[in-house]
Amino acid sequence: MLVTFHKPDSGTRYRATYRSVDGLLVELDGGGYNKVGAPEGSVPHDLAHLLVERELGLDQGLWAVLERGGMFDHCVVLEGRRKPHADRRAREIIRAAGTGLAHAELLVRAVSDAALERRLRDVSTFVHLLGDLGPPPGLDADRLERAGRRLQDGAARWAATRRGGTLEEEWNLRGSGPRRR
Numbered sequence: 001m002l003v004t005f006h007k008p009d010s011g012t013r014y015r016a017t018y019r020s021v022d023g024l025l026v027e028l029d030g031g032g033y034n035k036v037g038a039p040e041g042s043v044p045h046d047l048a049h050l051l052v053e054r055e056l057g058l059d060q061g062l063w064a065v066l067e068r069g070g071m072f073d074h075c076v077v078l079e080g081r082r083k084p085h086a087d088r089r090a091r092e093i094i095r096a097a098g099t100g101l102a103h104a105e106l107l108v109r110a111v112s113d114a115a116l117e118r119r120l121r122d123v124s125t126f127v128h129l130l131g132d133l134g135p136p137p138g139l140d141a142d143r144l145e146r147a148g149r150r151l152q153d154g155a156a157r158w159a160a161t162r163r164g165g166t167l168e169e170e171w172n173l174r175g176s177g178p179r180r181r
Contacts, residue, residue, distance in 0.1 A: 001067050001171045005030075005047050009164045014044045017078065018171070021069050022086070025079035028066070034112040036151040043155040045108075050169050051154050052108045055147040056136045060100020061107075063171045070094045103133045115148035 003018045016028040032045035043051070046062070053061035066075075069086075070093035083089075094101070110129045114120050121141040127134065161167045 001063075003050060003063070003169050003171050005044060005158070005161075005167045005169070007158070007161045007163055007165050007167070014046075016044075016046050018066065020080075021067065022083055023080055024077050024082065026066075026071070027076045027078050028072075029074040029076070034108065034151065036112050036115040036148070036155050041155060041159075043151055043158055047154050047158065047167070047169065048108050048112060048151055049104065050171055051150040052111045052147050053104055054171065054173065055150050056107060056111075056139070056143065057173050058100070058104050058107065058136060059173060060097040061104030062101065064173075065093055065097045065101065067171060068093050070097070099133065103136075106130055106133055107136065111144070111147045112151060114144065115151050120145040120148040 001018055003016055006015045006017065008014060012031070012033070014030045016030055018026055018028070020026050028046055030044055030046045033042040034045055034048040035042045036048070049062045052058075053063050058064065066072075069090055071087070071090035072094070107130070110126055113129065114122065114126055119125055121144065123135075123139065123141050123144055126144055127139075157167055
């Protein structure tokens with residue numbers, strides 16, 4: 001699923017758009033940023049989710065839920081018509097993700113903090129930050145470092161994106177590279 005992050009002409013409030021499984025063009029209203037220790041400083045929060053969730057293979061995080069048809073309050077359909085019972089189906093998808101969404105939120109924050117504090121190979125501190133939710137399966141220093149580097153690279157690419165421009169990322173659990181227009 002191709003996700004396009006739109007940099008505003010002014011201010012900091014970005015937005016992301018994507019095509020849903022139903023063919024709808026959906027806008028996800030963004031706003032927050034994650035500090036990641038890159039010279040550029042920060043990356044849009046929803047881009048941070050995409051990069052970390054993809055790198056760590058999270059199948060119950062924000063982007064996996066959106067890909068399956070989940071819709072949050074800050075999602076708006078820009079193009080297309082929703083199918084009958086789409087709201088109910090979207091709520092069921094979110095409910096089925098359960099604590100996966102909270103886990104993804106915590107993981108994104110923990111990876112961002114590890115990148116900011118230059119502790120990208122410190123798995124024990126990272127696991128401690130996650131508390132009872134614990135780390136994703138197969139987490140090791142290499143995966144943690146890759147996830148942090150993806151965030152830092154994302155911050156650099158976002159900083160290089162012109163005002164009014166876009167940054168594209170492919171969402172899938174196998175990963176793929178960015179596109180910039």
